[in-house]
Amino acid sequence: MTKGADQIALPLDWPQTQGDSRFIVSEANREASDHFRKWSMWPVRATILTGPRRSGRSLLARSFVERVGGRLIDQAEDCDEEELFHAWNAAQESGRALVMIADRVPPEWEVVLPDLRTRMAVTPVTRIAEPDDGLFQQLIDLHFADRGLHIPRDALRFMSERIQRDYWTAERAVEAVDRYAIAERARLTLPTVRRALIDAGLVGDA
Numbered sequence: 001m002t003k004g005a006d007q008i009a010l011p012l013d014w015p016q017t018q019g020d021s022r023f024i025v026s027e028a029n030r031e032a033s034d035h036f037r038k039w040s041m042w043p044v045r046a047t048i049l050t051g052p053r054r055s056g057r058s059l060l061a062r063s064f065v066e067r068v069g070g071r072l073i074d075q076a077e078d079c080d081e082e083e084l085f086h087a088w089n090a091a092q093e094s095g096r097a098l099v100m101i102a103d104r105v106p107p108e109w110e111v112v113l114p115d116l117r118t119r120m121a122v123t124p125v126t127r128i129a130e131p132d133d134g135l136f137q138q139l140i141d142l143h144f145a146d147r148g149l150h151i152p153r154d155a156l157r158f159m160s161e162r163i164q165r166d167y168w169t170a171e172r173a174v175e176a177v178d179r180y181a182i183a184e185r186a187r188l189t190l191p192t193v194r195r196a197l198i199d200a201g202l203v204g205d206a
Contacts, residue, residue, distance in 0.1 A: 022142070023056050023063065026135035028128065032057070035126035036064045042124055045091040046098040048076070050105050051128025054167035060128075061099045068097055076100035081113040088119050131167060136160050139167065143174035144188075151177075155193040162203045169202070176200035 025033050032049060039047075051057045058074060065072045071087060073079055084100070091098035102109055105125050111117040131139060137160045144151045151159075163173045180196030181188055197203040 023059050024135060024138050024142070026132050026138075028130065028132045028135050029056065029060070032060060032126045032128050035124070036060065039064070039068065039097055042097075044119075044122055044124075045095055046088050046100065046119075046123050048100045048102055048105050048120075048123055048125045049128070050102050050125065052130060052167055053103070054171060055128045055131075056167075057101055057128050061101055065097065065099055070097035070099060072099050072101070074101045075103075077102045077104055077109045081111065081116050085113060085116040085119070088116070088123075131165060131170070133160065133165075136165050136170060139170045140174060143171055144178075147174070147178055149178065149188055151188055151193070152190065155188065155190040158190055159193060159197070163197065164202075173197060173200070173202050176202060 023029075023033075029051075032051070035047065049057050049061055058072075061072050061074075064070065071091065073084065073087060076084060079100075087098055090096075100123075106117075106120050109120075111120050137156055140156060140159055141151060159173060159177075163169050176199075177188070177193050177196040180186070180199060181192055184192070186192045194203070198205050
């Protein structure tokens with residue numbers, strides 16, 4: 001995939017990972033992208049990353065910890081609090097960043113262990129939002145490309161304007177269109193896409 005102007009630009013001394021070429025930066029995730037670029041400015045060597053599932057949050061976090069030699073804990077709110085406490089302390093002692101991915105952040109994420117709670121209170125939080133229009137189209141296009149398919153511009157525009165705009169629906173919609181096209185032995189055209197999405201209940205028959 002060709003790296004476009006809206007993708008992460010990396011310092012030359014940081015080798016790219018597979019995640020860098022797949023993480024498309026837009027207004028929906030720019031805050032999180034910038035947060036990891038500026039990690040030397042974090043008040044502590046730990047951060048919490050949150051946002052919708054399938055939003056690329058794990059991709060972004062893995063790419064970052066691979067570069068800096070840090071540690072990633074996914075679904076951190078379900079992790080043993082003693083383990084988190086020691087991981088947080090170890091990050092401060094070693095200087096190696098700790099990234100915790102969570103669906104909820106404090107205070108919605110209720111931390112029971114007092115010593116961990118005080119540490120989480122000073123840990124920065126960064127968020128990924130639901131996709132904006134530009135990102136949503138690019139995600140749909142990327143999911144088709146992953147399947148070796150090219151979607152015409154009019155069909156891509158139809159999908160991005162008609163289906164529910166979230167990360168999970170983008171994946172479901174592409175899968176539905178691909179399955180329909182294979183079953184019907186149909187070319188990937190606007191009529192094919194429309195019928196596939198109607199049949200899958202992802203858009204109305206209008």
